[in-house]
Amino acid sequence: MPFLNRKSIYKKIEREHDTKVIAYVTGDRPNAETQIGADCIDIFVDILDKIGPTKRISLLLHTNGGNTAAAWRLVNLIKTFCDEFEVFIPYKAMSAGTLISLGAQKIVMTKQAALGPIDPSLVHPLGPHVPNGNQLARIPVSVEAVRGYLDAAATDLKIDNVAVLGSILMDLASKVHPLVLGEIFRSRAQIRFLALKLLKEHVKDSDKVQAIIDFLCADSGSHDYTMNRREARALGLPIATPSEQFYGQLKKLHKGYSSEMKLLEPFNPMVMVGPNQAVNYQLVRGLIESVNGGSYGFVSEGTLTRSIMQVPNGPQAEQLNDHRVFEGWKAL
Amino acid sequence: MIFFNQDTDATLIYRESTGSQVMKMDRTGDTGSLLDVMRDAVICIGAPGISSDRMRERVPEHPWGNVDAYTSA
Structure with missing residues (x-):
């Protein structure tokens, strides 16, 4: 349409x-x-x-x-x-x-x-990375997952020994950088603060506001709820x-x-190029539109080209190049 | 014929490098295994903007990190 x-x-x-x-x-x-x-x-x-x-x-x-x-x-x-x-x-x-x-x-x-749920994840330069993956990329750390780990020790496992809790925290800090942990707890406080500010303008019952925030930030169990x-x-x-x-x-x-x-159609370059040698493509990946303002799309444009690559000491392999020429918002 | 999706290690390596740097990017030091899987293969080379990394790993945009609330479909 x-x-x-x-x-x-x-x-x-x-x-x-x-x-x-x-x-x-x-x-x-x-x-x-x-x-x-x-x-x-x-x-x-x-x-x-x-x-x-x-x-x-x-x-x-x-x-x-x-x-x-x-x-x-x-x-x-x-x-x-x-x-x-x-x-x-x-x-x-x-x-x-x-x-x-x-x-x-x-x-x-x-x-x-x-x-x-609105619980956030933090992608931090000092965060963990996939051992064999991109060395610059970092795995998002779920703010509530860190909280859940510490809560599990204190609440579920009922560990109340300060020294043991300290060693659990030390173990966590050895795997997730302390500065990342600091940012995680700041982000956790911030999302609750933002939700509170947004809700209290139109939901006057403070108990209800707190219940909404608790559910959306933590009590719903997992982020895909x-x-x-x-x-x-x-x-x-x-x-x-x-x-x-x-x-x-x-x-x-x-x-x-x-x-x-x-x-509903996964983007698959091989399907898009089909039997052709090269094909130009335009993907509309986001939309902002209104009656007065028209339609803006977040668009990726480029050319997919087949080529042959010679593998040393091996047969030829076919290669598909994605030459991106534009990516950003534009009026449609 | 093997089809590599964009989030396989091989395509990550190709994305980040030119052909001549492929050997160095395979940090196992055993480039033979990489060349083995490349034989009879179609390799997609694409911009990182379109990818579906299973771990959703990404390069942070700020020194203080990115705080996102996002649900994978």
Whole structure:
């Protein structure tokens, strides 16, 4: 479905719900995923300037998450342009997407929509790396996993001897650099602080706020936990159910951007090049769009070329080169 | 014919190096094993922007690290 078709649905939603819609989709196409990042802010500024100060802004979100600082900045940016901020989730707003949703006065979720835990991971220059992998890359360290390890010693194994607990901490510090551990505990405090600030603007019951934060940060057990609207509502979040007509619109939009971004087809260069010698490609891996601002895509463009490589003392091997010529946001 | 996905060690090595540096990047010191797996193979060389590393390892963008909340699909 091209943008023009989606635009007509955005227009209908804006008219029927007295709002301004901005859609933000970070692609989850296998092998071509994108995440919420600070680079979206400039695009949002342009779109929001075109909308201007308004009563209500509705952010349609489809994301697996991303950078927590960018998510926090995005919520604050949108809120400076409106009195009421709401989020539409046709399918999923995981992790940092859930963090964004915490800042909304209303979260419209379809029956298949999912929210998820907001506990972050830290990728630090002094963090652990895969022994035989890229020596510059670091494995993300889950903030709650470190906390869980220490809690397991004290709570589950009931170790209360200070010397033994000290040796457990020393052992952890020998595997994860102390500066990384320091950043981990700072990040843990920060995500709770951000969630608290976002929630307390519209959830007045402080016990409820604490329960939401505890569940989303730690008590949900693992980071891939998904929460449907019934559970989100029971937790105390301001969840709304779309009418049948509105559900149909959200589903059409989801189908529309999914087909444009080919979210259900893994990106496979071999399949893309097929029997050809070379093929140019353009992948739309993220979308930010609105009625007034048009459609912006996070685009990767390049050429896939087959060539023959001579292996010393061996037969020829076929090689596929990916020559990337553009990667970034552009108006579609 | 063997098809290497982009997150295999061989393609990581190729991504990070020119052909002449391949030997040095195979840190086992045994380049023979790498050459063995390269025979009869199609190797995809791609930018690191598109990859699905199972460990989701990545190069930190800041000295203080990246704090992300992301769920793999």
